[in-house]
Amino acid sequence: MSLQTTATPGKVAVGAVAAAGLLAVGRCALALLVDADLSTWSARCRKSYFQDKVVWITGASSGIGEEIARQLDQLDVGIKLVLSSRRREPLEALAKTLTCDTAIVTCDLNDLDSLDKVAEDAIAAFGRIDFLFNNGGVSTRCFAEDTDFSVDVKVMTVDLLSYVKLTKLVLPGMIERKFGHIVNTSSLAGKLGMPLRTAYSAAKFAIIGHFDALRLEVAQHNVHVTNVCPGSVQTEVARNALTTTADKTFGAADKNIDNGMRVERCVNLFLAAVSNNIAEAWMFGSSKERLFSYLAVYMPGTFRKLTLMQAPKLMAQARKLTSEHTT
Ligand SMILES: NC(=O)c1ccc[n+]([C@@H]2O[C@H](COP(=O)([O-])OP(=O)(O)OC[C@H]3O[C@@H](n4cnc5c(N)ncnc54)[C@H](OP(=O)(O)O)[C@@H]3O)[C@@H](O)[C@H]2O)c1
Numbered sequence: 001m002s003l004q005t006t007a008t009p010g011k012v013a014v015g016a017v018a019a020a021g022l023l024a025v026g027r028c029a030l031a032l033l034v035d036a037d038l039s040t041w042s043a044r045c046r047k048s049y050f051q052d053k054v055v056w057i058t059g060a061s062s063g064i065g066e067e068i069a070r071q072l073d074q075l076d077v078g079i080k081l082v083l084s085s086r087r088r089e090p091l092e093a094l095a096k097t098l099t100c101d102t103a104i105v106t107c108d109l110n111d112l113d114s115l116d117k118v119a120e121d122a123i124a125a126f127g128r129i130d131f132l133f134n135n136g137g138v139s140t141r142c143f144a145e146d147t148d149f150s151v152d153v154k155v156m157t158v159d160l161l162s163y164v165k166l167t168k169l170v171l172p173g174m175i176e177r178k179f180g181h182i183v184n185t186s187s188l189a190g191k192l193g194m195p196l197r198t199a200y201s202a203a204k205f206a207i208i209g210h211f212d213a214l215r216l217e218v219a220q221h222n223v224h225v226t227n228v229c230p231g232s233v234q235t236e237v238a239r240n241a242l243t244t245t246a247d248k249t250f251g252a253a254d255k256n257i258d259n260g261m262r263v264e265r266c267v268n269l270f271l272a273a274v275s276n277n278i279a280e281a282w283m284f285g286s287s288k289e290r291l292f293s294y295l296a297v298y299m300p301g302t303f304r305k306l307t308l309m310q311a312p313k314l315m316a317q318a319r320k321l322t323s324e325h326t327t
Pocket residue numbers: 058059060061062063064065084085086087088107108109110135136137138139158185186187188229230231232233234235236237238240257260
């Protein structure tokens with residue numbers, strides 16, 4: 001008995017196209033279900049990437065930065081940590097709970113002139129910096145029309161210019177040693193604009209532009225750049241957000257943040273993205289954030305129409321939030 005095959009080159013090609021189409025549909029469906037972009041979601045933290053490295057984390061006294069320190073310590077791979085923020089006390093309390101070598105270098109990211117000395121001290125602590133986590137930051141909960149220009153300046157300084165300056169200060173050493181990794185905490189607010197966050201969104205969008213360009217310049221030196229874009233994460237970010245003047249903080253909960261992603265999960269994804277050298281990582285605190293992010297990037301026209309249609313509702317919610325809570 002002879003077996004006959006009816007496959008022709010044309011049928012094989014159609015089959016291949018159909019299989020590729022099904023795979024693409026499957027990936028799209030999965031992307032709409034999981035809590036991060038697919039590359040980040042499917043990555044696992046490669047411990048060896050951090051073996052014996054010196055890691056500088058800004059914004060380490062709270063939230064995402066504190067959790068980055070904890071999870072790096074737990075890797076138990078000989079990491080040395082330089083912890084920075086304005087407040088020494090919570091940094092000391094954190095350092096006491098860690099088993100790795102730590103150094104504390106306090107800094108005010110709003111004081112750009114002081115950062116030369118801050119970076120000098122951070123480098124001196126263990127002789128070099130291999131990883132810089134530019135993470136310290138401040139958000140806003142205020143309407144642009146009501147907000148003093150000093151708030152825009154402060155947010156751009158802390159959330160953007162300090163990242164640019166600290167990076168310039170550690171980069172020469174990284175280039176000389178032919179290894180380094182700059183990690184920036186941007187935000188999904190750096191991919192799409194939402195009410196109450198004009199200055200914040202501007203800084204977070206600009207991080208991506210600046211550091212995407214830098215990535216291309218420094219790749220030849222084996223220096224890498226990862227921009228991380230979390231959505232809502234359960235931290236103090238809303239309570240610490242600025243309002244209409246640079247000395248007023250929001251001081252209250254924002255339910256999107258309180259119902260957002262747990263900080264432990266955010267940092268799991270964060271370290272998976274960094275250790276796999278993923279250029280840009282997205283994390284979603286809710287299904288709405290996921291849908292809006294994909295629409296904003298892949299269907300910007302539709303996104304703008306939809307959000308403009310929703311603008312009256314968003315503005316009413318924003319007015320309620322600011323009138324109830326501004327301190
Ligand atoms: N939580 C979210 O939903 C979310 C989403 C996307 C992106 N992010 C970003 O994640 C980063 C960390 O925020 P978080 O959520 O962990 O909020 P957080 O709990 O308020 O922590 C903010 C950190 O930044 C430090 N910081 C603020 N202003 C500073 C300054 N002028 N100089 C030095 N350090 C300063 C704070 O320390 P000191 O007060 O001790 O100075 C603190 O350690 C920020 O860049 C934020 O924009 C957060």
